[in-house]
Amino acid sequence: MRSSLLLLLPATLSTLATAVAIERRHNRAWPESIRAFYTAVSDRLSTLPPKTISALTSTTCNTGSPSMPTIPDLPPVTDGLTLYHVAVGRGTQNYTCNPNDPNAIPVAAGASATLYNTTCISCLAPLVMAQLTGAALAIPTPKGNAPLFPAQAFASGQHYFTGPAPTFNLHTNAHNYGIQFAAVLAKVAVPEKMIKPGRNVGKDGSKPVPWLKLSSADSLAETAPGVQQQALRSDGSPVQEIYRVNTAGGSPPKTCDGMKKNFEVEYAAEYWFWRR
Numbered sequence: 210m211r212s213s214l215l216l217l218l219p220a221t222l223s224t225l226a227t228a229v230a231i232e233r234r235h236n237r238a239w240p241e242s243i244r245a246f247y248t249a250v251s252d253r254l255s256t257l258p259p260k261t262i263s264a265l266t267s268t269t270c271n272t273g274s275p276s277m278p279t280i281p282d283l284p285p286v287t288d289g290l291t292l293y294h295v296a297v298g299r300g301t302q303n304y305t306c307n308p309n310d311p312n313a314i315p316v317a318a319g320a321s322a323t324l325y326n327t328t329c330i331s332c333l334a335p336l337v338m339a340q341l342t343g344a345a346l347a348i349p350t351p352k353g354n355a356p357l358f359p360a361q362a363f364a365s366g367q368h369y370f371t372g373p374a375p376t377f378n379l380h381t382n383a384h385n386y387g388i389q390f391a392a393v394l395a396k397v398a399v400p401e402k403m404i405k406p407g408r409n410v411g412k413d414g415s416k417p418v419p420w421l422k423l424s425s426a427d428s429l430a431e432t433a434p435g436v437q438q439q440a441l442r443s444d445g446s447p448v449q450e451i452y453r454v455n456t457a458g459g460s461p462p463k464t465c466d467g468m469k470k471n472f473e474v475e476y477a478a479e480y481w482f483w484r485r
């Protein structure tokens with residue numbers, strides 16, 4: 210167990226405990242998704258003996274036996290891979306429309322999001338994380354270096370597209386966890402019974418984008434047309450697979466009726482990075 214985990218963990222949990230105290234005072238003022246997040250935090254803390262909270266050990270932030278959320282038809286992580294990083298992405302999914310054809314279907318045109326490091330809490334409290342993306346969607350994307358409310362998670366990178374390749378640039382002034390270029394292996398729509406207005410549906414009515422399994426490899430980006438090879442080295446990153454789960458918002462309207470040529474839909478999602 211790396212010592213950085215031990216140092217970061219108490220801060221993470223005490224922040225959550227403070228969040229619960231805030232929740233008790235302002236309960237009715239929060240949107241439903243934020244209340245659901247705090248309730249999940251409360252529930253998780255109540256399962257931990259007080260002694261554990263005040264004297265945390267490595268076993269309370271064990272990234273060795275993580276439990277990534279899944280839905281039917283989402284292919285499992287390849288045997289033998291271990292967890293590398295977990296981040297919550299908060300930003301927009303981009304689409305294009307033909308403004309002259311109201312019956313046309315919006316076409317995906319990339320995404321842009323800030324990634325917030327939630328590795329520790331995602332392993333410690335997966336049920337809390339299941340509520341975080343909905344809570345994050347209910348409030349604007351944090352500005353500058355501000356942490357992601359309400360989890361107080363700090364940025365670990367940016368998600369954008371390099372040509373057609375989804376890109377996860379986990380390099381900030383604070384840390385360098387590498388850069389990943391990915392390709393979609395599987396795309397699974399969120400089951401209807403998991404779609405909940407006020408939770409994982411945007412204020413604009415946008416449903417959660419599908420969950421994804423992506424593969425990550427330097428070679429993918431090198432074949433992307435119009436992209437300079439030089440910019441594409443990922444320092445021999447060990448990351449092999451990336452999952453997008455616990456999605457909130459981000460889906461386009463059914464048709465282009467009333468939409469601009471280029472538009473954005475707010476979303477949040479949890480990304481799990483697996484290494485060899």
Ligand SMILES: *[C@@H]1O[C@H](CO)[C@@H](O)[C@H](O)[C@H]1NC(C)=O
Pocket residue numbers: 213214217221293294295326327328329330365386
């Ligand atoms: C940030 O990410 C690194 C690498 O995955 C991890 O070791 C660390 O525990 C994370 N920090 C938090 C607060 O989750």
Ligand SMILES: *[C@@H]1O[C@H](CO)[C@@H](O)[C@H](O)[C@H]1NC(C)=O
Pocket residue numbers: 303319320321369370471472473
């Ligand atoms: C779409 O995403 C890019 C980042 O990839 C961003 O710069 C752009 O402003 C976004 N919005 C639109 C409407 O194109």
